[in-house]
C-alpha cells in the first residue's frame with residue numbers, strides 16, 4: 001500500500017546513535033545565536049574583525065599562479081608535508097616538545113578530531129568522563145558512538161581531580177577522559193598546574209586516554225600559561241587543537257597530537273570520514289603562518305577580546321551583583337554565571353530574549369543533568385558598548401529594584 005507523502009516519518013529508521021539529546025540542544029543554541037536584532041551572547045564564534053582579508057587574497061592569488069597543484073589536489077590523509085611541518089613547529093613552540101612525524105595528524109577542525117577519537121575508541125556502553133559542564137560538541141561526539149558519558153564537576157581551578165579519582169575508584173573504568181584545560185567552554189576556568197600533574201598521573205595509573213582540547217589556549221589575556229597535558233605525558237594524552245578561534249573557522253583546520261599507535265588509528269578513521277583535511281586551507285594556513293601573520297593576528301585578537309572580557313566583568317559587577325556569581329576567565333570567549341535562587345536559567349534566557357538579549361541557559365552543557373541556574377555568556381562577538389547594554393538589560397530582570 002502506498003504511503004501518503006505527508007504521513008511519512010523517518011523517525012523509526014534512524015540509528016540509535018542519533019538519539020542523544022545533545023543535538024537538539026545545539027540546534028536550540030544556534031537558534032538563540034541566529035536571532036537577529038538582538039545583542040547576542042550566545043555563540044562561541046570569533047569576531048570577523050580578526051579575520052585576515054587582503055593578505056589571504058594575496059596568498060591565494062600566489063597559490064593559483066605559481067603552478068603548484070597541491071592546494072587543489074587530494075592531500076595525504078595525515079596532511080600535506082609543508083603544513084604538517086608548520087603545525088609541528090607551532091606545537092613545539094607552544095608545548096616545548098616537537099611531535100615526531102607519526103605523532104601528528106592534521107584534521108578538519110577539532111570537532112573532527114573528537115569524532116575520530118570516538119570512532120577509534122568507543123563501542124556501545126563504553127565509559128567516557130567529561131567535565132560537567134563541557135563543550136556540547138564533545139558530549140555529542142562521544143554519545144554518537146553510544147558510549148555512556150559521565151561528568152566530573154569543575155571549580156575555579158578547573159576539573160575537580162579529587163572527584164575524578166573517586167569516580168575512578170568506584171568504576172567502571174573509562175576509556176577516555178576529556179578535558180578543556182585552558183579557558184574552558186563553557187565555564188571560562190583553567191586547570192591549575194598542580195591539578196595537571198595529578199591528572200596525568202591518574203591517566204598513567206588507570207590506563208585511560210586523556211583527551212586534551214586546547215581550543216582557546218592561545219587566547220590568553222592575563223596570567224601565566226601552565227604546561228599542556230600532552231607535554232607532561234605524551235604517552236597518555238592526545239592533544240586536539242584548532243585554528244578556528246585564532247585564524248578562521250572557514251578553513252576547518254585542526255590537529256591531533258598523541259601516541260603514534262593512537263594517531264595511526266585516528267588516521268585510519270579519517271580515511272572513512274573525509275579522507276583528508278582540505279588542501280587549499282592547509283596551504284593558506286601554512287603560507288600565512290610562515291610569514292608571521294598568524295602571530296600578528298593572534299596578538300591583535302588578544303587585545304580586542306581582552307577589552308571585551310574586562311567590559312563584561314565590569315558590567316556583571318555593576319548589574320548582577322547580589323543576584324548571581326560568575327567566573328573571571330583569564331582568556332577564551334566565556335564567562336559562566338550562577339544565578340541565586342529563585343532565578344532559573346531557562347526563564348531568565350527567555351525573558352532576556354524578549355528584552356533583545358540572547359544568552360544560553362546552562363543545562364545542555366551537562367551530560368547528566370544540572371545547570372538549571374547557569375548561564376553561558378560569550379563575549380567574543382559583541383562590542384564593549386553592546387556588552388554594557390546587554391548586561392544592563394538582563395541585570396534589570398534579575399534585580400528590578402536596582
Ligand SMILES: Cc1ncc(COP(=O)(O)O)c(C=O)c1O
Nearest residue numbers: 044109110111135185215242244
Ligand atoms: C572547546 C572546543 N573544542 C572544539 C571546538 C570546535 O572547533 P572546530 O571549529 O575546530 O571544530 C570548539 C568550538 O566551539 C570548542 O569550543
